[in-house]
Amino acid sequence: MQxxxxxxxxxxxxxxxxxxxxxxxxxxxxxxxxxQATSEGLTLTxxxxxxxxxxxxxxxxxxxxxxxxxxxxxxxxxxxxFADIVRKLPGDTVEWVVGDQYQTTIRSKQAEFHLNGLPxxxxxxxxxxxxENVVSIATDTLNALIRQTGFAVSTSEARGVLTGVLIQxxxxxxxxxxxxxxxxxxxxxxxxVSNDVQLENVIVPGKSLAELAKTFxxxxxxxxxxxxxxxxxxKTEHISFYSRLLEGTYPDTNRVIxxxxxxxxxxxxxxxxxxxxxxxxxSRDGRDNVIKWTIKPNSIEVNSASxxxxxxxxxxxxxxxxxxxxxxxNARYMIDALRTIESDQVxxxxxxxxxxxxxxPVDTSDSLHVIVPIRTR
Amino acid sequence: MQxxxxxxxxxxxxxxxxxxxxxxxxxxxxxxxxxQATSEGLTLTxxxxxxxxxxxxxxxxxxxxxxxxxxxxxxxxxxxxFADIVRKLPGDTVEWVVGDQYQTTIRSKQAEFHLNGLPxxxxxxxxxxxxENVVSIATDTLNALIRQTGFAVSTSEARGVLTGVLIQxxxxxxxxxxxxxxxxxxxxxxxxVSNDVQLENVIVPGKSLAELAKTFxxxxxxxxxxxxxxxxxxKTEHISFYSRLLEGTYPDTNRVIxxxxxxxxxxxxxxxxxxxxxxxxxSRDGRDNVIKWTIKPNSIEVNSASxxxxxxxxxxxxxxxxxxxxxxxNARYMIDALRTIESDQVxxxxxxxxxxxxxxPVDTSDSLHVIVPIRTR
Numbered sequence: 001m002q003x004x005x006x007x008x009x010x011x012x013x014x015x016x017x018x019x020x021x022x023x024x025x026x027x028x029x030x031x032x033x034x035x036q037a038t039s040e041g042l043t044l045t046x047x048x049x050x051x052x053x054x055x056x057x058x059x060x061x062x063x064x065x066x067x068x069x070x071x072x073x074x075x076x077x078x079x080x081x082f083a084d085i086v087r088k089l090p091g092d093t094v095e096w097v098v099g100d101q102y103q104t105t106i107r108s109k110q111a112e113f114h115l116n117g118l119p120x121x122x123x124x125x126x127x128x129x130x131x132e133n134v135v136s137i138a139t140d141t142l143n144a145l146i147r148q149t150g151f152a153v154s155t156s157e158a159r160g161v162l163t164g165v166l167i168q169x170x171x172x173x174x175x176x177x178x179x180x181x182x183x184x185x186x187x188x189x190x191x192x193v194s195n196d197v198q199l200e201n202v203i204v205p206g207k208s209l210a211e212l213a214k215t216f217x218x219x220x221x222x223x224x225x226x227x228x229x230x231x232x233x234x235k236t237e238h239i240s241f242y243s244r245l246l247e248g249t250y251p252d253t254n255r256v257i258x259x260x261x262x263x264x265x266x267x268x269x270x271x272x273x274x275x276x277x278x279x280x281x282x283s284r285d286g287r288d289n290v291i292k293w294t295i296k297p298n299s300i301e302v303n304s305a306s307x308x309x310x311x312x313x314x315x316x317x318x319x320x321x322x323x324x325x326x327x328x329x330n331a332r333y334m335i336d337a338l339r340t341i342e343s344d345q346v347x348x349x350x351x352x353x354x355x356x357x358x359x360x361p362v363d364t365s366d367s368l369h370v371i372v373p374i375r376t377r
Numbered sequence: 378m379q380x381x382x383x384x385x386x387x388x389x390x391x392x393x394x395x396x397x398x399x400x401x402x403x404x405x406x407x408x409x410x411x412x413q414a415t416s417e418g419l420t421l422t423x424x425x426x427x428x429x430x431x432x433x434x435x436x437x438x439x440x441x442x443x444x445x446x447x448x449x450x451x452x453x454x455x456x457x458x459f460a461d462i463v464r465k466l467p468g469d470t471v472e473w474v475v476g477d478q479y480q481t482t483i484r485s486k487q488a489e490f491h492l493n494g495l496p497x498x499x500x501x502x503x504x505x506x507x508x509e510n511v512v513s514i515a516t517d518t519l520n521a522l523i524r525q526t527g528f529a530v531s532t533s534e535a536r537g538v539l540t541g542v543l544i545q546x547x548x549x550x551x552x553x554x555x556x557x558x559x560x561x562x563x564x565x566x567x568x569x570v571s572n573d574v575q576l577e578n579v580i581v582p583g584k585s586l587a588e589l590a591k592t593f594x595x596x597x598x599x600x601x602x603x604x605x606x607x608x609x610x611x612k613t614e615h616i617s618f619y620s621r622l623l624e625g626t627y628p629d630t631n632r633v634i635x636x637x638x639x640x641x642x643x644x645x646x647x648x649x650x651x652x653x654x655x656x657x658x659x660s661r662d663g664r665d666n667v668i669k670w671t672i673k674p675n676s677i678e679v680n681s682a683s684x685x686x687x688x689x690x691x692x693x694x695x696x697x698x699x700x701x702x703x704x705x706x707n708a709r710y711m712i713d714a715l716r717t718i719e720s721d722q723v724x725x726x727x728x729x730x731x732x733x734x735x736x737x738p739v740d741t742s743d744s745l746h747v748i749v750p751i752r753t754r
Binding site for chain 2: 078081084085088089090104110111112113114115116274275277278281282308309310311312313314315316
């Protein structure tokens with residue numbers, strides 16, 4: 001393998017695939033980055049047991065030769081140090097040669113690095129996914145779906161499918177649901193689909209989605225999503241992001257979502273968020289971070305107390321319809337939900353002191369959050 | 378105690394004293410902030426076993442009443458939560474009342490906090506330092522002295538006085554020296570002194586100086602330094618910073634500093650720094666982070682190798698006088714030294730392969746760094 005490449009292009013590519021490279025892995029070869037030069041271009045791949053990120057740099061790119069392949073070939077280089085080297089190279093172009101025994105030379109201006117490369121045979125092969133059933137979605141829509149739901153997954157590995165987000169597609173509507181059984185978040189979006197693609201019970205680990213959102217973060221473009229038996233692939237022309245799927249059946253969440261409310265209220269999202277944030281100062285050291293709302297005719301009284309530290313109370317203006325009501329819940333869940341809501345006003349529906357309640361932006365029904373209250377003395 | 382104060386003023390003051398408040402301390406009262414309202418203004422104090430930071434807000438400040446004392450008094454409030462509360466208060470002004478049993482109420486707009494305060498008697502009293510022997514110094518000069526030397530202290534508590542910076546003053550010249558016995562950094566500056574103040578063997582913990590630099594960071598002003606038996610006080614009108622001093626006698630470092638060099642060189646500080654930074658990529662996982670310089674007639678050849686990973690070599694242009702020479706040393710020490718040097722060119726003097734060498738900016742003799750080389754196979 002012998003190539004010449006623009007440094008800035010290589011830095012970007014290595015930085016992308018490095019997100020999938022772990023320093024702590026039981027499979028040593030996965031601490032490396034697979035580098036493959038073919039007649040079409042350069043491909044870099046990083047992988048861990050959950051996700052794989054692959055970046056392809058084609059021979060021609062924006063009409064300038066950003067990568068020039070003198071000889072094809074492949075090598076695995078240690079991920080962390082390769083990334084550091086590339087970032088610190090002094091010149092604008094990089095000469096990169098892989099010789100016998102995968103001995104690798106990286107040259108840029110006056111600096112010359114020699115790296116012990118590894119053979120590539122043992123690097124896990126990527127699944128070949130059929131590109132028949134493709135869902136196309138704008139990256140900002142995809143990232144909004146992840147942002148609105150990803151925080152609600154369970155962080156306890158023992159919870160199985162609840163550590164993932166359920167993705168479903170029916171009649172062109174993509175829905176995401178996550179719940180840790182104490183709270184639930186739901187978001188839907190319209191997408192373009194080829195044929196009559198449907199997705200059912202696709203469960204993607206929450207951690208994978210967090211990385212996915214970073215991967216396609218700044219790019220104002222459309223990605224293709226392809227789902228196979230135990231893998232999801234999200235790709236653009238240059239980047240492919242693979243995530244394993246969780247096995248098992250996601251529970252039916254429809255019955256958890258309250259349908260009618262006895263008490264409805266409308267309030268400023270920002271005022272409510274700030275009041276809950278302040279109240280949680282007193283409760284956050286407690287096990288359940290419990291705060292209490294008392295819904296009055298024209299306001300919500302927010303209370304929180306800790307025997308050791310002290311207490312806090314304040315009133316937030318609200319338009320209330322229905323019965324007065326007191327309800328206690330985990331302040332963290334409310335903060336998480338309110339932070340994702342972009343509309344100025346939020347509507348909340350209660351059916352009782354001990355039943356789950358519904359939080360929604362006032363201007364769309366594409367998204368909702370449910371919180372299960374906490375019984376207090 | 379009953380006061381009214383501008384929120385922004387209180388936020389700044391609490392944030393300053395919080396730097397001295399530890400969450401992990403064997404003396405529980407030191408997790409709190411001492412708050413004292415007198416007829417002159419409000420004083421906040423945070424302290425740990427090493428440093429104490431005190432902020433004084435006088436009754437009148439910039440011609441507006443930023444603090445208004447209705448009733449004098451004092452209380453200790455839990456530091457972390459008090460800081461969080463103050464920062465998150467909704468209004469621009471804060472009503473603050475301390476009642477029976479140190480029960481404290483903090484009110485701002487619609488929010489009302491009740492905090493369990495503590496009695497103030499057990500809070501450690503500050504030493505009264507004689508304000509006779511005062512050294513006045515601009516904060517940027519003080520911070521430069523700290524920045525140029527503080528990194529070279531030993532980080533091992535077992536090393537005693539070497540964990541501190543030696544500060545001395547003679548004939549209006551303030552000098553700072555730090556060494557961990559593998560490298561040494563020295564910086565001097567002219568200062569204004571009252572009478573014939575001299576300082577000898579004043580040893581300030583490196584950690585205290587790091588906090589000191591943060592405390593007076595953004596302020597373009599002059600501070601007064603007062604040294605007593607086991608305390609140093611650095612103060613402006615509004616902020617007092619106390620640090621304990623280390624006991625013991627600092628070793629004589631004059632004999633460590635090489636006087637004459639057999640080989641002299643002049644090179645670009647930036648080019649040299651970047652080459653050492655690159656070379657250290659190969660050596661940083663090793664115990665001593667060893668890299669090698671070969672001084673040639675017109676250049677420095679920089680080499681580093683790790684059996685597992687690989688090697689790097691490059692040449693940096695230099696004006697060299699004297700004998701050719703090979704020398705190995707800890708790349709980290711060189712990076713630390715070169716990073717503090719602001720002049721474009723650096724001069725380096727060697728007396729031999731196994732003797733300490735001298736690094737200095739080309740345009741001033743106020744500062745120098747010494748590195749002890751490492752014997753290699």
